[in-house]
Amino acid sequence: MKHYFNPMSRAITTDWMLKELDVQHERINIDFTASENNTAEFRRINPMGKLPVLIDGDAVVTEVSAICAYLADKFPEKQMAPAVGVVERAVYYRYLFFAGNTIEPAFSLAACGFEHPEPFSAGWGDLPRVLAAIEEMTPETGWALGEHFSAADVVFGGLLDFAVTFKWMEPSSKVAAYVERIRQRPAYQATHSAFATA
Structure with a gap:
């Protein structure tokens, strides 16, 4: 497997997922300052010119949720x-x-x-409804699916962590506690050093 990565991109989430799974892969660093994501070679892999990208044999997977779902299913023994x-x-x-x-x-x-x-015509509605849904979906204790950490926490919790870090939202005490649990995971800490100082 090849994982196309830059530490200041959404590939940090898929890097974290790979670390949680502890699976062998090749990391290919894409230099944004050199516009490597806009080369013809990279655009053939992902026409969006964005990260992350995972290549596994003939499979090319883009989008954070899709990559995390793919990896979770590829390694079912990791639960x-x-x-x-x-x-x-x-x-x-x-x-x-x-x-x-x-x-x-x-x-x-x-x-x-x-x-x-x-x-009413936007798939996401409006911000008050989004914030209310986040509050309802955030677990009081444990993880999104109960006591067992899953890819749902990598994707949902990872985005809430991003939103809190970059002040997209003022977290409630419940959301802040969940994000703090996320940040205590060893795989998160191993992959988020650049992100944590942003």
């Missing part, structure tokens, strides 16, 4: 995802896709000082 067909799998999917489909676009707009003119 980073509920089994297919169980109720918890539906909850797991909600956490994976809520992060990129709802939280990030809402926060990205808000960080630029924008509001969608017709929030």
Whole structure:
């Protein structure tokens, strides 16, 4: 497996996932200052010119949630995802896709000082609803799926950590406690040194 990476990109989350799994892979560093993500070679791999990218044989996977889901399923013995067909799998999917489909676009707009003119037509609604959903979905104790840490925490918790670090949101005490639990994980600490000082 090859993981295309830059420490100041969303690839930090997939790097963390790989560290949680403790699986062998080749890290390929992409230098943004040299615009390596805009070369024709890289654009053939990912036309978006963005990170992260995971290549596993003939499979090319982009997007944080997709990569984390792929890795969790590739290594089922690591128990980073509920089994297919169980109720918890539906909850797991909600956490994976809520992060990129709802939280990030809402926060990205808000960080630029924008509001969608017709929030009922936007997939993420509006910021108050997003914040209310985050509060409801954040676990009081343990992890997103209960007592067992999973890829849902890497994706959902990782994005909340990002949002708190870069002041996209003022966390409630429950969200702050969850983010702090995330930050205590050895694999998080091993992969987030540049991010933590941002």
